[in-house]
Amino acid sequence: MLDEPARILVAAALCWINFVAIDVFFRLPESGGVCGATAIAQEVEKGGGALHGGYMLGNIVSSPDASAGTLLAACGVYCAGLSGGLFAALLVYIGNRICYDPGYAGTTGAITATFLVYGMTQVGFAATDFIAGMVIAILTIQGISHVHSSRLIARLWEIRGRLLGGP
Amino acid sequence: MIAIYVCAAIAVYAALRVIAERNTMRKLPFVNVISFAVTAIIALLLPHPLTILATAAYFVGSTLESNAIASTWAGGIKKP
Numbered sequence: 001m002l003d004e005p006a007r008i009l010v011a012a013a014l015c016w017i018n019f020v021a022i023d024v025f026f027r028l029p030e031s032g033g034v035c036g037a038t039a040i041a042q043e044v045e046k047g048g049g050a051l052h053g054g055y056m057l058g059n060i061v062s063s064p065d066a067s068a069g070t071l072l073a074a075c076g077v078y079c080a081g082l083s084g085g086l087f088a089a090l091l092v093y094i095g096n097r098i099c100y101d102p103g104y105a106g107t108t109g110a111i112t113a114t115f116l117v118y119g120m121t122q123v124g125f126a127a128t129d130f131i132a133g134m135v136i137a138i139l140t141i142q143g144i145s146h147v148h149s150s151r152l153i154a155r156l157w158e159i160r161g162r163l164l165g166g167p
Numbered sequence: 168m169i170a171i172y173v174c175a176a177i178a179v180y181a182a183l184r185v186i187a188e189r190n191t192m193r194k195l196p197f198v199n200v201i202s203f204a205v206t207a208i209i210a211l212l213l214p215h216p217l218t219i220l221a222t223a224a225y226f227v228g229s230t231l232e233s234n235a236i237a238s239t240w241a242g243g244i245k246k247p
Contacts, residue, residue, distance in 0.1 A: 004169050036237025043192035061199045062234040064227060071203055072223055075210035079218045088219055095227035099234055131207045132170035135177050138203045142196040143181050 001124040011125060011133030015070050018116060019109055019137065020156065022066035026105035029056040029157040033101055037062045044146050052157045053150025057142060063101040064092050066109025067141075071134040073113035078127035085114030171211045178204035191240055195233050202229040 002010065023029075029052040032038030037058030044054030060067055069092045076088030089110035096103030117130045141149045181200035188194045206226045210218055 008170060008173065034234060034238055035241045035243070036234055036239075039241030040192050040195060040237055043190055047190070047193060057196050058237070061195045062230070062237060064230055067203075068226060068230070071206060072219070072226065075206070075222045076219045078210060079214055080216040084216065084219055088223060091219065091223035091227075095223060095230070098227060099231055128168075128170040128211060131210055132173045135174050135200075135204050135207045139177050139181070139200055143177070143184060143200040146193060146196060 004126075004129070007125055007129040008132045008136070011120070011129040012136040013133075014116060014120070015074075015113070015130060015134040016137040016140065018113055019066040019070045019134075020141070020153070022069075022109045022112065023056060023060070023105055024153070024156050024160050026066070026108070028059045028065060028105060029053060029153055031055055032062075033059050034062050044150050047147060049147040049150035050154035051150075053153035054146075056153050056157075057146060057150060060138075060142065063099040064095045064106045066105045066113075067134070067138050068092060068095070069106045069108070069110030070113040071131065071138075073110040074117050074127055074130035074134055077114060077117045077121065078131060082114065082118045085118060086111070089114060168211070171208060174204045174207040174211065178208070192237065195237055198233055199230075202226060202233075205229075 032055050040058035041054030045051045072088040072092055073085040076084035089107055092106045092110045093103050096106045117127055178201050181197045184197045185194050206222045210222050
């Protein structure tokens with residue numbers, strides 16, 4: 001089987017696909033959920049980024065979304081197996097309600113991530129690979145270049161609009 | 168256990184980016200990366216079923232703080 005660094009990189013790619021697909025599907029790049037998220041989007045746009053990508057960056061900061069769901073589900077699977085991941089999904093839902101968010105993206109992300117992580121632990125991966133992988137995945141979106149990540153998300157948002165009808 | 172060192176390195180990197188960034192609103196995504204990394208480190212250090220509660224409480228709490236900072240800095244809810 002793969003070495004630990006290679007497994008972490010594969011896990012990072014899987015986590016990235018899981019949370020970006022669910023966030024874009026649940027319309028996080030459409031608008032800011034709270035006024036703080038909108039303000040972050042406007043600042044990102046002022047710095048040369050894309051507005052719709054900025055909305056998603058702001059929404060990730062302001063409320064537990066699918067990225068938080070993926071991280072907490074991986075922690076849950078690591079600490080207590082499949083039931084731990086599903087318990088983490090419940091906690092993400094409660095967290096979403098505290099942050100004044102409907103909570104569909106976060107809870108869906110946590111449930112899909114639970115089955116993803118649990119399935120991958122059956123084929124030689126460790127849950128710790130997914131915990132570190134999710135931290136790398138969020139680093140690529142929030143921590144390297146807001147200009148480039150917001151443009152990438154805006155492009156994915158356009159593709160979603162074309163595939164599933166009006167943005 | 169390379170995973171925990173990866174998380175720690177990312178947390179330190181994000182902290183340096185927070186210090187280097189001048190714009191307050193654009194600091195917050197880097198703060199979010201620190202929250203993710205610290206949540207991961209808590210879980211990796213303490214493999215116990217109750218850790219799930221601790222990580223969720225820490226993460227939701229830090230998200231709520233970021234939400235409060237961003238919304239206050241943006242001027243709060245405009246009353247008509």
